Amino acid sequence: MLTSIKEHWFSNIRGDIMAGIVVALALIPEAIAFSIIAGVDPMVGLYASFCIAVIIAFVGGRPGMISAATGAMALLMVPLVRDHGVNYLLAATILTGVLQIIFGIFKVAKIMKFIPRAVMIGFVNALAILIFMAQVPHFVGISTMTYIFVAVTLAIVYIIPRFFKAIPAPLIALVVLTATAIFSGFDLRTVGDLGAIQRTLPSFFLPDVPFTFETLQIIFPYALALTIVGLLESLLTASIVDDMTGTEGDKNKEARGQGIANFITGFFGGMASCAMIGQSVINVKSGGRGRLSSLVAGVFLMFLIIVLGNVVVQIPMAVLVGIMIMVSIGTFDWSSFKYMKNAPKTDVVVMLATVIIVVATHDLSKGVFAGVVLSALFFVAKVSTIKIETKVENNLTRFHVKGPLFFASVDGFVKHFDFSRQNEKIIIDFTDTQIWDDSAVGAIDKVMIKLAENQNDVTIHGLNPASQRLIDKLAIHNDPNAKLSAH
Amino acid sequence: MYQHIILAADGSDHSIRATEEAIKLVKGTKTVVEIVYVSDFSKSKDEVLHAEGQEALDVKRRKKLLPIEEALDAQGIDYRLKLLRGEPGPAIVEYANDSQADLVIVGSRGLNSLQEMMLGSVSHKIVKRVDCPVLLVK
Numbered sequence: 001m002l003t004s005i006k007e008h009w010f011s012n013i014r015g016d017i018m019a020g021i022v023v024a025l026a027l028i029p030e031a032i033a034f035s036i037i038a039g040v041d042p043m044v045g046l047y048a049s050f051c052i053a054v055i056i057a058f059v060g061g062r063p064g065m066i067s068a069a070t071g072a073m074a075l076l077m078v079p080l081v082r083d084h085g086v087n088y089l090l091a092a093t094i095l096t097g098v099l100q101i102i103f104g105i106f107k108v109a110k111i112m113k114f115i116p117r118a119v120m121i122g123f124v125n126a127l128a129i130l131i132f133m134a135q136v137p138h139f140v141g142i143s144t145m146t147y148i149f150v151a152v153t154l155a156i157v158y159i160i161p162r163f164f165k166a167i168p169a170p171l172i173a174l175v176v177l178t179a180t181a182i183f184s185g186f187d188l189r190t191v192g193d194l195g196a197i198q199r200t201l202p203s204f205f206l207p208d209v210p211f212t213f214e215t216l217q218i219i220f221p222y223a224l225a226l227t228i229v230g231l232l233e234s235l236l237t238a239s240i241v242d243d244m245t246g247t248e249g250d251k252n253k254e255a256r257g258q259g260i261a262n263f264i265t266g267f268f269g270g271m272a273s274c275a276m277i278g279q280s281v282i283n284v285k286s287g288g289r290g291r292l293s294s295l296v297a298g299v300f301l302m303f304l305i306i307v308l309g310n311v312v313v314q315i316p317m318a319v320l321v322g323i324m325i326m327v328s329i330g331t332f333d334w335s336s337f338k339y340m341k342n343a344p345k346t347d348v349v350v351m352l353a354t355v356i357i358v359v360a361t362h363d364l365s366k367g368v369f370a371g372v373v374l375s376a377l378f379f380v381a382k383v384s385t386i387k388i389e390t391k392v393e394n395n396l397t398r399f400h401v402k403g404p405l406f407f408a409s410v411d412g413f414v415k416h417f418d419f420s421r422q423n424e425k426i427i428i429d430f431t432d433t434q435i436w437d438d439s440a441v442g443a444i445d446k447v448m449i450k451l452a453e454n455q456n457d458v459t460i461h462g463l464n465p466a467s468q469r470l471i472d473k474l475a476i477h478n479d480p481n482a483k484l485s486a487h
Numbered sequence: 488m489y490q491h492i493i494l495a496a497d498g499s500d501h502s503i504r505a506t507e508e509a510i511k512l513v514k515g516t517k518t519v520v521e522i523v524y525v526s527d528f529s530k531s532k533d534e535v536l537h538a539e540g541q542e543a544l545d546v547k548r549r550k551k552l553l554p555i556e557e558a559l560d561a562q563g564i565d566y567r568l569k570l571l572r573g574e575p576g577p578a579i580v581e582y583a584n585d586s587q588a589d590l591v592i593v594g595s596r597g598l599n600s601l602q603e604m605m606l607g608s609v610s611h612k613i614v615k616r617v618d619c620p621v622l623l624v625k
Contacts, residue, residue: 113540121536242541244531246572277532285528285574335533 008063012289019288020296026168031069033320037134038074039081041195045069047202048270053298055261057291061253062238064289066279071131073272080222090207093272095223097263104256112235118347119371122354128332139321145186146318153322170323181316192313199309202268225365230274237275244284346378384408388416400429406436410443422454431462441474448477493588494522495579498551501594505624506555509592520566525575576612583617592622
């Protein structure tokens with residue numbers, strides 16, 4: 001226990017502190033921008049990022065992973081905030097925490113394994129598209145200067161890292177362009193136009209909502225969507241950190257930890273959050289491995305807001321838009337195009353369906369749900385098709401059965417045989433199949449008996465031991481008096 | 488005779504040509520070739536997203552090195568595999584210097600030539616910063 005605390009917290013102090021600072025700097029623009037997407041004050045995202053990062057440092061299951069306010073979660077909240085206000089969002093955040101803790105206790109990480117990768121690819125692509133679309137109203141058709149600032153931001157964030165990597169490029173863009181905007185007096189919309197920044201630590205309060213069944217009815221669907229999307233992105237991020245570090249985190253502990261963090265954050269005025277792929281990659285690349293980096297990121301973020309709050313409100317929206325365009329480009333899975341060429345057509349359909357449904361409904365959880373159902377249907381369709389090759393050699397007909405034989409595939413199996421055959425020698429070869437259940441045995445009986453009725457000489461070939469046992473136990477076709485009605 | 492040869496490999500054509508040069512150098516000696524593969528931080532997200540799971544991903548990476556292993560096996564050369572994680576250039580440099588390799592063999596270009604054009608090539612970083620001699624195979 002003590003050695004694991006030491007390893008998780010203090011085995012990489014220098015790397016964790018450095019990486020934590022880099023992450024805090026990179027978090028500021030994102031936390032503000034995601035608050036704006038959700039339609040709340042920037043403080044809701046900043047408080048969330050502070051609380052979540054600090055709490056996850058203690059209760060998370062994947063050291064080295066960074067959690068804070070995210071685009072995926074912000075996008076889900078938009079209608080709730082618009083129709084009912086921020087207090088309902090905080091209540092939904094608390095409920096999300098409760099649901100995630102329950103999911104964690106019931107070992108949800110195992111279920112997440114069943115989400116096909118086509119759905120996950122669709123998920124990140126849809127997320128990228130939505131983040132981009134959310135920026136459009138903040139820069140299209142406002143002013144020429146807005147376009148220029150967006151373009152310059154993009155130039156800075158893509159060109160500078162090639163020469164200089166110590167400070168995150170988005171922060172350089174933020175500082176340089178905010179200063180330019182302040183001193184030049186260009187007419188640009190700023191963060192201050194969309195909300196206020198309080199330079200205080202978050203404090204405990206109960207969300208101002210009536211504690212009624214009606215409130216629960218309003219927030220529950222949102223909390224459920226937030227729960228699923230939050231866990232989905234968190235567990236995907238955890239797998240990426242696992243791969244980057246060559247270590248394995250505890251996925252169920254992470255699910256519980258996300259729940260605890262959201263539960264507490266809701267009482268401190270923060271919005272529901274989850275793990276962030278981009279920030280976690282930045283953290284590991286900058287040398288962060290332990291729990292300390294997440295703690296440092298959260299604390300340093302809060303420190304910067306308290307010190308620099310009055311500068312933050314003067315950040316031009318155009319700069320945030322530029323940074324968010326970079327985030328959406330980074331989120332998009334660019335190998336999808338190769339995937340669409342090479343992957344099975346059904347996978348491609350599932351991926352595209354996930355993207356289209358999310359973009360149409362603006363709800364990531366609906367896309368994921370539809371994608372999972374669709375790929376389950378494709379899966380059943382695929383395993384229930386059975387292939388039978390017919391070969392005629394001299395006076396011998398050989399049927400070679402390929403694919404698993406079970407309740408969903410027996411129809412195709414029986415229909416394949418032409419029962420008007422007479423006086424033939426027939427071999428049915430089961431080498432490349434498996435007999436799974438009673439329906440399969442029944443189907444084989446049916447075929448054997450019907451063929452035998454017309455004086456065909458039918459033999460079965462190549463059953464594997466498990467299939468043979470099932471046949472020996474249940475089949476009746478070897479009984480000369482067998483009638484189909486016995487089944 | 489070299490004691491510790493590192494063959495930096497990513498499964499690209501250039502790394503297979505580098506293997507052929509490694510074979511010429513060590514054939515008939517008892518030198519063990521260490522094949523070093525770097526799992527690239529910046530590709531991790533893509534690779535995890537497109538893999539069925541960590542096990543499938545590990546096998547996928549291992550498969551990239553199969554032609555190299557086969558070539559060494561065919562000549563009866565002893566080799567070890569080493570998987571590093573990080574940015575390919577710096578990771579190989581650090582490992583080569585820490586493990587006191589006395590020769591690093593690397594192909595002049597890797598799998599992703601477009602990315603290398605923008606970020607500088609792995610082989611260039613290795614040549615510049617590794618302490619021991621480097622054999623750059625065109």
